[in-house]
Structure formats: structure tokens, C-alpha cells
Amino acid sequence: PSDRGPETAARWGAFGRAALELVRRRETRPDVIHCMGWQTAMLPVLLREDPALSSIPVVLTVHDVGDLGLYDRATLGPVFGLPD
Numbered sequence: 001p002s003d004r005g006p007e008t009a010a011r012w013g014a015f016g017r018a019a020l021e022l023v024r025r026r027e028t029r030p031d032v033i034h035c036m037g038w039q040t041a042m043l044p045v046l047l048r049e050d051p052a053l054s055s056i057p058v059v060l061t062v063h064d065v066g067d068l069g070l071y072d073r074a075t076l077g078p079v080f081g082l083p084d
Contacts, residue, residue, distance in 0.1 A: 006079075009071045013079035016043045020050065029056055036061045038069035042080050049082065 020043070023030065033056055035043050044058040076082045
């Protein structure tokens with residue numbers, strides 16, 4: 001299905017925030033971050049919102065155009081911590 005429930009958004013939101021925290025805590029920054037699929041598609045957006053990480057290049061691979069994670073815009077703030 002193309003529509004995901006709030007529990008799926010919460011799960012992938014937690015994953016994205018955890019991935020960012022891992023990058024923050026590393027001694028060195030990665031040369032590039034590769035995201036694959038809709039599950040990680042918010043990570044580049046989260047990176048750009050963080051001044052310390054915003055210069056890291058990101059590649060997003062969409063491997064299944066028929067399987068999209070679509071969420072209501074209202075989930076972006078509470079789940080992903082993004083400003084309006």
C-alpha cells in the first residue's frame with residue numbers, strides 16, 4: 001500500500017533520528033550518505049536541518065517507484081522534528 005499509518009511514520013522517524021545521532025557521535029564525518037527507499041528519504045531533509053551535518057553529500061536511491069511512504073503533513077513536525 002502507498003499509505004502508511006502513524007506507527008510506521010513513528011518507526012522510520014525514530015530510525016532517521018538515530019542515524020543522525022550516530023553520525024553526530026562519530027569521530028569522523030562520512031564522505032557521503034546513501035539512503036535507499038522511502039523509509040530513509042527523510043534523512044537528507046533532517047541532515048539539511050542540522051548545521052553541523054548539512055554539508056555531507058547525500059544520495060537517495062529509489063528502487064521501487066510503486067512503493068511510496070506517504071504521510072500527512074501534520075506528521076512531519078511531531079514525528080520527524082521538522083519545522084512547519
